[in-house]
Amino acid sequence: xxxxxxxxxxxxxFLARVSVGRLACALDNQxxxxxxxxxxxxxxxxxxxxxxxxxxxxxxxxxxCLQADEIVDRSTWVSVxxxxxxxxxxxxxxxxxxxxxxxxxxxxxxxxxxxxVGRREQAGDLAVEPVLFRLxxxxxxxxxxxxxx
Amino acid sequence: xxxxxxxxxxxxxFLARVSVGRLACALDNQxxxxxxxxxxxxxxxxxxxxxxxxxxxxxxxxxxCLQADEIVDRSTWVSVxxxxxxxxxxxxxxxxxxxxxxxxxxxxxxxxxxxxVGRREQAGDLAVEPVLFRLxxxxxxxxxxxxxx
Numbered sequence: 001x002x003x004x005x006x007x008x009x010x011x012x013x014f015l016a017r018v019s020v021g022r023l024a025c026a027l028d029n030q031x032x033x034x035x036x037x038x039x040x041x042x043x044x045x046x047x048x049x050x051x052x053x054x055x056x057x058x059x060x061x062x063x064x065c066l067q068a069d070e071i072v073d074r075s076t077w078v079s080v081x082x083x084x085x086x087x088x089x090x091x092x093x094x095x096x097x098x099x100x101x102x103x104x105x106x107x108x109x110x111x112x113x114x115x116x117v118g119r120r121e122q123a124g125d126l127a128v129e130p131v132l133f134r135l136x137x138x139x140x141x142x143x144x145x146x147x148x149x
Numbered sequence: 150x151x152x153x154x155x156x157x158x159x160x161x162x163f164l165a166r167v168s169v170g171r172l173a174c175a176l177d178n179q180x181x182x183x184x185x186x187x188x189x190x191x192x193x194x195x196x197x198x199x200x201x202x203x204x205x206x207x208x209x210x211x212x213x214c215l216q217a218d219e220i221v222d223r224s225t226w227v228s229v230x231x232x233x234x235x236x237x238x239x240x241x242x243x244x245x246x247x248x249x250x251x252x253x254x255x256x257x258x259x260x261x262x263x264x265x266v267g268r269r270e271q272a273g274d275l276a277v278e279p280v281l282f283r284l285x286x287x288x289x290x291x292x293x294x295x296x297x298x
Contacts, residue, residue: 022216024173024180031173031180033216035228067171067182079184 001075003145011080011142014068015040019107021068023047025086027057038066038135039104045084045135046101048108055088055131062086064135080142084135101132150224152294160229160291163217164189168256170217172196174235176206187215187284188253194233194284195250197257204237204280211235213284229291233284250281 006014015038023036034054039046045066049055058064062085069079089098155163164187172185183203188195194215198204207213211234218228238247 022171022182024175024182024214026173026175026178026180029175029178029210030212030232031175031214032232033171033173033182033214033230035216035218035220061178063179065173065180065182067184069184071184081182083179083181 001145002148003143006078006080006142006144008140010144011140012040012042014070014078014080014142015045015082015140018068018070021066023054024065024067025054025057025061026063027061032057036066037105037108038068039101041104043137045082045137046104046132047135048101048105048130048132051129051131055133058086058133059088066135075145075147078142078144080140082135082137083139084137087134087136089132089134097134098132101134105132150294151297152292155227155229155291155293157289159293160289161189161191163219163227163229163291164194164231164289167217167219170215172203173214173216174203174206174210175212176210181206185215186254186257187217188250190253192286194231194286195253195281196284197250197254197279197281200278200280204282207235207282208237215284224294224296227291227293229289231284231289232287234287236283236285238281238283246283247281250283254281 019039020035020037022033024031024033026032032054036047036049064084064086066082066084067079069077071077089101091098168188169184169186171182173180173182175181181203185196185198213233213235215231215233216228218226220226238250240247
């Protein structure tokens with residue numbers, strides 16, 4: 001296996017193709033990771049989440065990191081890492097962008113709507129609304145592994 | 150799909166079974182994620198890495214988070230999150246434990262030894278030695294999703 005860095009363009013193509021990654025946020029220098037769906041657009045990612053630890057943390061510290069990978073086998077994979085800034089899409093400031101994000105993320109709805117209802121029931125909270133947010137991309141880097149020829 | 154929390158024992162069984170996850174560290178509240186192999190033992194994980202950004206960061210801030218998941222399909226998955234503390238296995242203090250960790254992680258060697266050599270060549274550095282470290286587990290939590298019956 002040989003590991004090489006890939007270009008910004010290749011990272012962008014990769015992020016446009018995949019739709020699930022892991023998001024890390026941090027509070028008081030304690031990091032926290034969760035798997036998450038995202039939609040990529042040029043210099044930003046759109047994501048959504050139910051209210052909870054990660055949204056509370058990102059509201060306090062907007063510095064985040066998103067990592068996505070595609071592993072064919074142990075010697076054939078791509079991994080891309082994005083450093084970014086959390087921007088919550090709130091009304092009335094972000095009505096149009098929120099609608100745009102919701103459309104981009106529509107393919108994930110089926111996956112998340114039912115469990116959201118389930119979690120809501122567990123929490124006894126009927127008012128849980130998904131939080132939509134934008135991740136402004138500050139930097140991207142990526143590695144590709146290929147079998148040694 | 151229904152999402153439920155799983156017990157500490159179920160999390161442990163899961164971590165004993167899988168061997169690849171994502172590790173997040175943080176510096177100045179900026180998180181950073183990388184995919185990584187690990188070996189689980191009761192109250193700790195063993196991992197290794199080449200020298201670089203993540204080891205430099207963890208030496209400065211030992212608070213880390215490891216997440217591992219197993220996704221069968223969109224409504225059938227397990228995700229476990231560990232908050233932990235980085236302890237580097239250095240000689241002469243950790244000779245026996247370092248050897249123990251090396252044995253536990255031997256299955257990952259084939260995957261990593263060749264690319265380590267490649268990266269070493271790229272960096273023009275012939276002295277790169279893998280850094281072995283223990284992650285003391287401070288807390289574990291896990292979620293399991295199952296299709297709605």
